[in-house]
Amino acid sequence: MQRPVLALLTASLVLAHGRACAAEAPTTIPAAAVQTAEQLRNEAMHDDTAYQVVKSLTTEIGPRLAGSANDPRAREWAIAKFKALGFDKVYTEAVTYPLWVRRSEHGAIVAPFPQSLTLTALGYSPGTPNGGLTAQIVQFPSLEALKAADPGTVKGKIVYIGYRMHRTKDGHDYGIGGGIREEGPPTAAAKGAAGFLLRSAGTDADSRTPHTGLTDFRDPAKSIPAAALSNPDADQLERVLAYGKPVTVKLDLDCGIEGQYTGYNVIGDIVGRKYPDQVVVIGGHLDSWDPGTGAIDDGAGVAIALGAAKLIHDLPQRPDRTVRVIAFANEEMGLWGGRAYAEKHAAEVGKFQLGTESDLGAGPVYQMSASVKPQARGAIEQIAKVLKPIGVAYDAKLPGGGGSDLSQMHLKGMAALTLSQDATHYFDWHHTANDTLDKIDPQQLAQNVAVYAVFTYMAAQADGDFGSAPGAFAGDGAGD
Amino acid sequence: MQRPVLALLTASLVLAHGRACAAEAPTTIPAAAVQTAEQLRNEAMHDDTAYQVVKSLTTEIGPRLAGSANDPRAREWAIAKFKALGFDKVYTEAVTYPLWVRRSEHGAIVAPFPQSLTLTALGYSPGTPNGGLTAQIVQFPSLEALKAADPGTVKGKIVYIGYRMHRTKDGHDYGIGGGIREEGPPTAAAKGAAGFLLRSAGTDADSRTPHTGLTDFRDPAKSIPAAALSNPDADQLERVLAYGKPVTVKLDLDCGIEGQYTGYNVIGDIVGRKYPDQVVVIGGHLDSWDPGTGAIDDGAGVAIALGAAKLIHDLPQRPDRTVRVIAFANEEMGLWGGRAYAEKHAAEVGKFQLGTESDLGAGPVYQMSASVKPQARGAIEQIAKVLKPIGVAYDAKLPGGGGSDLSQMHLKGMAALTLSQDATHYFDWHHTANDTLDKIDPQQLAQNVAVYAVFTYMAAQADGDFGSAPGAFAGDGAGD
Numbered sequence: 031m032q033r034p035v036l037a038l039l040t041a042s043l044v045l046a047h048g049r050a051c052a053a054e055a056p057t058t059i060p061a062a063a064v065q066t067a068e069q070l071r072n073e074a075m076h077d078d079t080a081y082q083v084v085k086s087l088t089t090e091i092g093p094r095l096a097g098s099a100n101d102p103r104a105r106e107w108a109i110a111k112f113k114a115l116g117f118d119k120v121y122t123e124a125v126t127y128p129l130w131v132r133r134s135e136h137g138a139i140v141a142p143f144p145q146s147l148t149l150t151a152l153g154y155s156p157g158t159p160n161g162g163l164t165a166q167i168v169q170f171p172s173l174e175a176l177k178a179a180d181p182g183t184v185k186g187k188i189v190y191i192g193y194r195m196h197r198t199k200d201g202h203d204y205g206i207g208g209g210i211r212e213e214g215p216p217t218a219a220a221k222g223a224a225g226f227l228l229r230s231a232g233t234d235a236d237s238r239t240p241h242t243g244l245t246d247f248r249d250p251a252k253s254i255p256a257a258a259l260s261n262p263d264a265d266q267l268e269r270v271l272a273y274g275k276p277v278t279v280k281l282d283l284d285c286g287i288e289g290q291y292t293g294y295n296v297i298g299d300i301v302g303r304k305y306p307d308q309v310v311v312i313g314g315h316l317d318s319w320d321p322g323t324g325a326i327d328d329g330a331g332v333a334i335a336l337g338a339a340k341l342i343h344d345l346p347q348r349p350d351r352t353v354r355v356i357a358f359a360n361e362e363m364g365l366w367g368g369r370a371y372a373e374k375h376a377a378e379v380g381k382f383q384l385g386t387e388s389d390l391g392a393g394p395v396y397q398m399s400a401s402v403k404p405q406a407r408g409a410i411e412q413i414a415k416v417l418k419p420i421g422v423a424y425d426a427k428l429p430g431g432g433g434s435d436l437s438q439m440h441l442k443g444m445a446a447l448t449l450s451q452d453a454t455h456y457f458d459w460h461h462t463a464n465d466t467l468d469k470i471d472p473q474q475l476a477q478n479v480a481v482y483a484v485f486t487y488m489a490a491q492a493d494g495d496f497g498s499a500p501g502a503f504a505g506d507g508a509g510d
Numbered sequence: 511m512q513r514p515v516l517a518l519l520t521a522s523l524v525l526a527h528g529r530a531c532a533a534e535a536p537t538t539i540p541a542a543a544v545q546t547a548e549q550l551r552n553e554a555m556h557d558d559t560a561y562q563v564v565k566s567l568t569t570e571i572g573p574r575l576a577g578s579a580n581d582p583r584a585r586e587w588a589i590a591k592f593k594a595l596g597f598d599k600v601y602t603e604a605v606t607y608p609l610w611v612r613r614s615e616h617g618a619i620v621a622p623f624p625q626s627l628t629l630t631a632l633g634y635s636p637g638t639p640n641g642g643l644t645a646q647i648v649q650f651p652s653l654e655a656l657k658a659a660d661p662g663t664v665k666g667k668i669v670y671i672g673y674r675m676h677r678t679k680d681g682h683d684y685g686i687g688g689g690i691r692e693e694g695p696p697t698a699a700a701k702g703a704a705g706f707l708l709r710s711a712g713t714d715a716d717s718r719t720p721h722t723g724l725t726d727f728r729d730p731a732k733s734i735p736a737a738a739l740s741n742p743d744a745d746q747l748e749r750v751l752a753y754g755k756p757v758t759v760k761l762d763l764d765c766g767i768e769g770q771y772t773g774y775n776v777i778g779d780i781v782g783r784k785y786p787d788q789v790v791v792i793g794g795h796l797d798s799w800d801p802g803t804g805a806i807d808d809g810a811g812v813a814i815a816l817g818a819a820k821l822i823h824d825l826p827q828r829p830d831r832t833v834r835v836i837a838f839a840n841e842e843m844g845l846w847g848g849r850a851y852a853e854k855h856a857a858e859v860g861k862f863q864l865g866t867e868s869d870l871g872a873g874p875v876y877q878m879s880a881s882v883k884p885q886a887r888g889a890i891e892q893i894a895k896v897l898k899p900i901g902v903a904y905d906a907k908l909p910g911g912g913g914s915d916l917s918q919m920h921l922k923g924m925a926a927l928t929l930s931q932d933a934t935h936y937f938d939w940h941h942t943a944n945d946t947l948d949k950i951d952p953q954q955l956a957q958n959v960a961v962y963a964v965f966t967y968m969a970a971q972a973d974g975d976f977g978s979a980p981g982a983f984a985g986d987g988a989g990d
Contacts, residue, residue, distance in 0.1 A: 085749070088746075089746065091625075092746075100625075236944065238802075238942075239718060262947075269565070269569045269947075322718075463628060464716065464742070466718070466745070466746070467745070468741075468745055
């Protein structure tokens with residue numbers, strides 16, 4: 031999403047490459063499968079399995095920060111839920127990662143106008159020293175300005191960047207806001223800053239609910255305390271800075287990395303009748319940030335995949351290929367579940383028929399794009415035709431990236447879709463305490479289930495494949 | 511607002527009473543004063559003094575819980591601001607009240623599904639014992655149901671009432687929500703409950719920002735820990751309760767009454783040229799709840815009154831009567847500033863020409879009503895005529911209550927207005943962390959200033975009075 035020009039260019043390259051091997055037989059979807067997909071679509075639009083799943087997850091488990099006390103509870107919940115929905119195989123695969131913990135977080139303007147600030151520590155932020163970190167604020171208008179700054183202006187200070195995100199349907203402004211959150215802290219640290227603050231990478235201009243999220247800290251020894259202010263608190267800090275006096279802020283963060291943790295991807299298979307070792311894979315991530323209950327991020331994704339698979343499971347007979355649902359471990363702290371899965375299964379990438387993950391909330395899918403071999407373009411068009419009546423446009427020029435964790439399998443060579451959801455309000459609630467069940471519209475969630483049920487089933491029944499092979503889509507520009 | 515039928519009935523009584531003494535000369539406003547009021551109105555609509563005042567207060571001071579460290583800072587701010595705006599006299603009057611402090615507050619569902627709850631302690635709530643209060647929830651659909659409950663069903667439990675407030679222009683649903691918050695805790699305590707929880711008395715259905723506010727606890731020895739859940743947390747608790755298993759909640763509140771505190775009403779006079787001892791009084795309250803910065807409640811009210819008075823101050827000559835602005839101390843914990851003022855000045859009530867306080871946010875005024883003597887009804891109609899072009903309707907049947915603190919002077923016999931503001935969104939933010947400057951629309955704030963400048967000036971210049979006298983408006987049904 032952050033690189034549309036590159037995406038278009040490289041998609042053209044894929045198409046050009048495709049023409050050179052056009053002698054292969056085209057992949058097609060049999061008429062009976064199309065008809066069943068239409069039935070699945072219509073049924074899904076009135077099915078509430080997904081809503082019941084995300085309701086159960088957010089009510090019975092709630093926040094699911096990777097490695098927290100709720101991590102194993104969520105895993106047990108997932109295993110039980112997969113089994114209850116009738117998956118033929120339910121299993122887990124280990125995912126090991128650094129354990130980051132958050133215990134408490136406070137912030138305050140110390141001078142010139144003492145008052146508390148509502149903030150949240152960012153992922154992999156170290157804690158502040160005992161008694162907190164008190165330092166002067168130095169403000170930069172952008173990440174680029176910080177990168178260009180003389181370290182002398184930054185040393186010993188708390189860097190603040192106040193970029194204000196705006197709502198867009200495709201959520202592209204998160205490319206800037208999230209980029210500041212990720213790159214800002216290590217950039218400031220490298221210049222000798224004592225700490226880092228940003229205006230939350232979120233579009234809720236009026237809410238005192240700061241947005242947490244990942245930083246790009248790679249080395250704990252080179253990391254500094256980093257936190258996000260809520261939008262109104264950022265407004266307040268900027269008003270105070272506008273008085274032109276030195277502004278001193280105190281950060282008191284009790285958080286940090288505490289060794290390693292081993293979590294698990296939870297995987298369920300509906301085993302294919304004809305080609306059990308060929309897999310259509312869908313999913314979401316089971317972990318969530320801790321302030322909210324992980325409803326839109328990403329209980330919805332897990333629920334959409336489970337809801338779609340359940341409808342396929344309930345058909346009179348198993349699909350031709352295996353339908354796999356993965357509830358990934360620790361997406362939030364750096365795609366740990368997705369990367370572990372891709373490493374473990376890279377050699378089998380050719381057996382992955384098609385895949386994508388849902389991880390942009392619960393808004394309706396409005397666009398599909400795909401990275402597939404040229405001979406499968408017709409099959410994608412067949413899928414698009416079934417999805418068109420429920421509001422999904424097909425953009426044949428854009429690549430398909432596979433979503434968040436499954437982007438890693440796509441990088442290995444798995445044919446993949448991008449199913450763009452309406453993200454207009456997603457970044458109002460993303461990574462905040464407000465990520466709760468009430469943000470999900472059951473009817474919009476059902477539309478997502480319909481989309482996933484349709485493409486999953488049609489790919490599972492296709493005559494032919496979509497081009498998965500080691501390195502098949504290298505450089506297609508998919509940036510999900 | 512909670513008793514419209516009573517209000518209409520008693521307003522009729524006032525009118526009936528009026529006819530009996532219609533021989534008095536009518537109060538009228540001279541043509542020159544009407545013309546000046548029109549100029550003030552037009553000027554106010556483009557004046558940003560009030561916005562600058564509330565910006566200054568919320569930025570430089572922020573939260574102003576009565577008796578907190580910010581209480582004297584806010585007082586010094588107010589004294590300096592009154593002086594800077596040119597008031598002829600600036601002085602304070604002491605207000606003594608119980609000091610309630612809030613240090614920390616946490617809540618959690620312990621069983622069957624452990625997870626934290628976002629909540630806020632209510633005013634005058636005692637703290638929980640060391641280690642917190644853990645007890646089973648007993649749910650009631652309404653305050654009436656709690657009142658009717660057998661104490662045996664409540665004893666030792668945490669009472670929960672989940673009334674959901676809805677947005678209305680006049681904010682009348684706060685009569686129910688606020689009533690549960692005030693009466694629910696002592697009612698539960700009297701039946702032996704261990705604690706009290708309610709769904710926040712607020713209309714922000716999707717925000718994790720709980721609404722604090724006052725309880726009706728009168729006796730610390732008979733008080734129990736009481737708190738409000740945010741709306742999404744109330745949804746969550748109700749979903750958990752719907753599983754039909756016993757639900758155990760832990761409250762950990764560090765708060766309570768700590769002796770007494772003496773704060774101050776801050777008062778500024780623009781001294782009348784002809785009748786310096788006759789006063790038109792307007793104001794707001796200087797204290798605020800602590801989670802937010804007290805922008806709409808009630809920085810806006812203080813700012814509106816100061817903005818209006820400043821425009822009158824800047825006229826070529828002082829008004830005939832004194833214009834008084836009061837920034838009241840500790841309205842939030844029980845009208846302490848307003849009651850102290852009324853007690854101190856009850857004997858002079860006949861010298862208070864007319865008054866009202868702004869304390870319902872920063873939405874535009876859409877309606878005026880008045881409790882005045884019948885012979886002053888024509889003068890009120892003259893005021894209404896000047897206000898009509900800026901969207902203010904006049905309801906001659908409803909009484910005027912004087913606002914929150916000044917309701918106490920009205921109870922003593924002061925002629926008073928009610929200036930109804932559009933409160934559609936007021937209870938989204940009221941008493942929450944979200945009560946911040948960004949909720950104020952400068953243009954809507956300016957409309958309020960125009961309304962206050964017009965009526966204040968016209969009342970100050972009137973030929974005749976509005977009927978203030980000891981006990982003059984007893985039982986007029988004003989419930990502000």
